Amino acid sequence: MTTSNPSPQLSACPAPTRLINCRDPGRPHLILAKGSSHTYTALSYVWGPEDQPHRTTDANLPSYMCSIDSATLPRTIRDAIYLTYQLGIDFLWTDSLCIIQDSPEDKHRELASMRDVYRYAYLTIDAASAEKASDGFLNDRTPLRPDLVLPFICPSDDINPLAHCGRLQLYENSSPDTCTTNNGNLRTGERAWCLQETMLSRRTLVFTPDTVQLRCQTTTQNIGGAKHDDAFDIPRLPDALFYPNRSIVRDPTLWLQIRQRWLEIVNDYSRRKLSYPSDRLVACAGLAELFARALGSRYVAGIWNDKHLLRDLLWRVPEPARSRPTEYLAPSWSWASVEDVIPFYFDLHLNSRDMATSVTCTCTPHDPAFPLGPVASGYLVLQAHMFRCRVKGRHVSGVHLHINAMQ
Structure with a gap:
């Protein structure tokens, strides 16, 4: 039996037409949410050149409303479902599943309200390190290689009564590896659709190739305090x-x-x-x-x-x-x-x-x-x-x- 994490006390907002129920990450399913208020995350990612056989169509919509086999989903969407669950949020929105892809009428209706989808999402998940949907973004990050390593004598303290030798790692300030941005080296920064998804979101978790960023309408911070140069960030809305x-x-x-x-x-x-x-x-x-x-x-x-x-x-x-x-x-x-x-x-x-x-x-x-x-x-x-x-x-x-x- 699978149990969901207790949902945090989050303010609910008007929901899109459909959402993915993530309470059981192994067996997610679609729900009709239009006209109600829900707390949900939204996914911003790159489809890539490969086909998307998992996408919602008129034919599979009834079965998707009951259950979706997570093994058939690309890794990026599986990662987003898992992350949403771990954050204690019950619902996720992503275009390939929440829009009927072979219905022009549904596409027109849903695309016309895209501003509200990302604006009202509690959090946007930006899969910036994934070149395509099958890559995923919950991967181990390779530690940055320092340009220069110097010995450093660490003073004694209560935990380490004896002085010991540590390492001081120096990085070139202009190195692209130490200056993460929201466009340049990031996959979603190359995609036109992702611009408004990022700019309209109230807060975003950006999974870059090197770190994780928290971006809001005020600032962008790298998890762990890694350097971030705001000069290369996406302009924020006034x-x-x-x-x-x-x-x-x-x-x-x-x-x-x-x-x-x-x-x-x-x-x-x-x-x-x-x-x-x-x-x-x-x-x-x-x-x-x-x-x-x-x-x-x-x-x-x-x-x-x-x-x-x-x-x-x-x-x-x-x-x-x-x-x-x-x-x-x-x-x-x-x-x-x-x-x-x-x-x-x-x-x-x-x-x-x-x-x-x-x-x-x-x-x-x-x-x-x-x-x-x-x-x-x-x-x-x-x-x-x-x-x-x-x-x-x-x-x-x-x-x-x-x-x-x-x-």
Whole structure:
């Protein structure tokens, strides 16, 4: 007979549609949790290139509601179930099991609420050391090899009355092994979906190749006090995004800081990998929803239709640029239309002067119930003046320009 650890006194939050019951780690099962409050953990991990035969489908959903043979699950999910149980928490959320993978309707519904899944999780488990789902993350960590070892005379004390010789281990400060980050050398730091999973989580246990980190909205600490360089950490969400009222809209300086942070997030997000290019706007929709509520601006295929719209259009791709995707991802004027790293030309400023005017900027979403997700089409109209320039040895007179960009 298997007994569960006593659950800690944790505050319950609105639950996703389905959760994994982890009270018996050897025989977990799915439960319907929508409409109730539960304390649960959420898993952030990399699927990898291999097939996921364990995933929930319409066919196996009834049996998964009764029992799931843990031996059929990849090691990363087994580790997450075991860790959740050891923490005294009864439930776990992970996408491959809690979303019906062959149901477009269920996928659309669940992906539209991803922001709440990680925001309301008591703890997010970040399997940052696992390159694929079968690797697991509860592995022995190899001790770091010091760059220099020096003898050190330890003074006597009550426990050791005689002085003895110890070792002083020195590590190069710039060594990547002694400077763990949440992107660089970590697998989840390479995955686009994991960016919003990390940023939206209230607290995260990050299982890196070298140590375990506790990350919250304030700081990141390595277990055991190992060095962590915050300069290379994922940017945190500004506190103003969680204000209960709309005061941010009336504070131009604060509003501009939030707006600028979005551009930084886009730059980080665009560096990450997606298994399916069509997820370009889907995997950041949870963050976009949070920013939209704080900014009071209308979100249009990755950019904001407000007074700084023109700045959002000043993105570029590095040289040599990749070819455009064969499938339609977004209007050509949106950074989401390409699969490349997206830097912007300059920072936003309150006193900057616009040389053009936005007349119309709108998009048609694929699913009206998921307005911040993928789009079917987009329409942008700008109005501006041209200036005199030389093109291949000929003069071009300045004329009034009316740009009608539609795609």
